[in-house]
Amino acid sequence: MRYLxxxxxxxxxxVFGTHPHLLRSFLNALLPLPEGEWIESLEYLSPEMVPPVPLLKHSIVDVRCRDNKGRQFIVEMQLLWTDSFKSRVLFNASKAYVQQLDKGKEYRGLHPVYAxxxxxxxxxxxxxxxxxxxxxxxxxxPERTLEGLQFIFVELPKFRAQHIRDKKxxxxxxxxxxxxxxNSETVSPDLLEVDELREAVGYLQESGFTKxxxxxxxxxxxxxxTEKTLLSDAEQKGREEGFEEGRLEEKRVLAQKLLSKGFTTAEIADMTGLTKQALETLLR
Structure with missing residues (x-):
């Protein structure tokens, strides 16, 4: 038997976008919910968060839902990290928070949003x-907080590296x-001891998927x-451009020192390897 x-x-x-009882178990386990404030039931909301202003960024999250207390939960699986991801998470959660308030309603009617x-x-x-x-x-x-938005980030590689084996x-x-x-062919027996986990494992069986x-x-x-390759190439290009900018800055500082000591532009160009035109541009 093979798994995906x-x-x-x-x-x-x-798994999590069509089975609310599995999502409920997952969120109750992962979120820092106050004691006695566990999620009892969930309803799915559209993951497509269409902004009221056409020019604003159109964003889609993996799973978005609301519980019996009115709290909203946004869940995203992010395989590649970029510096802008935190900003996008903040944007999505803030948008979900403010969109709760219709015209004429009071602010106290707003419910927390967890991302x-x-x-x-x-x-x-x-x-x-x-x-x-x-x-x-x-x-x-820090014990004083403003309710409304909470953000949780889990670094999966760090968790995997710690080899945690308790059964929480x-x-x-x-x-x-x-x-x-x-293409995993076996699953740890620990994951089959809990009903929700055993069911979630079953949904990963390759035989249960169509062509x-x-x-x-x-x-x-x-x-x-493809995206990983593009990001890697962009980072490499950025490092190379940064290195080249650093070299030019060094040459600019050297050229200024030589100029202050009375060297001519032609002499400085010869010593730095820069053309006379490039040197004049650098010293502007």
């Missing part, structure tokens, strides 16, 4: 923790996401590989 990777767009939405981002890359390299919880707090008295539900769900990979779904599954991985 739950981090793929197709499988992630199949859960599962990131398959390490972006906080200096921090050992894999779980990052952000909320609006008083800088002098949070750990088991994260193991589900990190241990089952494309068209498997084609979409492979196509998604191809798009991820």
């Amino acid at each position: 990777d739950p981090k793929n767009d197709l499988t992630f939405k199949k 859960l981002s599962l990131v398959n890359e390490v972006f906080e390299k200096e921090l050992p923790a894999f779980y990052h919880h952000y909320q609006i707090v008083h800088t002098q008295y 539900l949070q750990v088991l769900w994260l193991r589900y996401l990190t241990e089952i990979e494309d 068209d779904e498997l084609f979409s599954y492979d196509k998604y991985w191809d798009s991820v590989s």
Whole structure:
């Protein structure tokens, strides 16, 4: 028996985007919900967050839902990290928060929005923790908070590297996401001991997907590989451009020093390897 990777767009939405009881278990395990404030029931909302102003960015999240208390939850699986991802998460959550308020309604009718981002890359390299919880707090008295928006980022590679083996539900769900990979043929017995996890594992069996779904599954991985290559190329180009800018800055500083000591432009050009025209442009 072979399994598909739950981090793929197709499988992630199949498991968490169509089975609210599995999503409820997942969110209760992963989110920093106050004691006694567990999610009891969920209804799915459109993941397509159409802005009221056509010029604003049109954004789509993986799963968006609302619970019985009116709280909204946005869940995204992010395979590639970019510096702008946090801004996009903040934008989506803020938009979900303000769109609750219709004309004439009071602000106290607004309900909290939780944004859960599962990131398959390490972006906080200096921090050992894999779980990052952000909320609006008083800088002098951090126990004082403003309710409304909360952001949770989980670095999956850090979790995987720690080899956590306890059987807390949070750990088991994260193991589900990190241990089952494309074409896995076995699943840890630990993941089969909990009803929700066992059901979620079953939805990853390759035999349960149509040919068209498997084609979409492979196509998604191809798009991820292409995007990763483009990002890598852009980073390399940026490093090269940065190196070249650094060299030009060094030559500019040297040229200014030589100029102050009375050297002519022609002499400086000869010593720095720059053309007379390039030197004049650099010294403007």
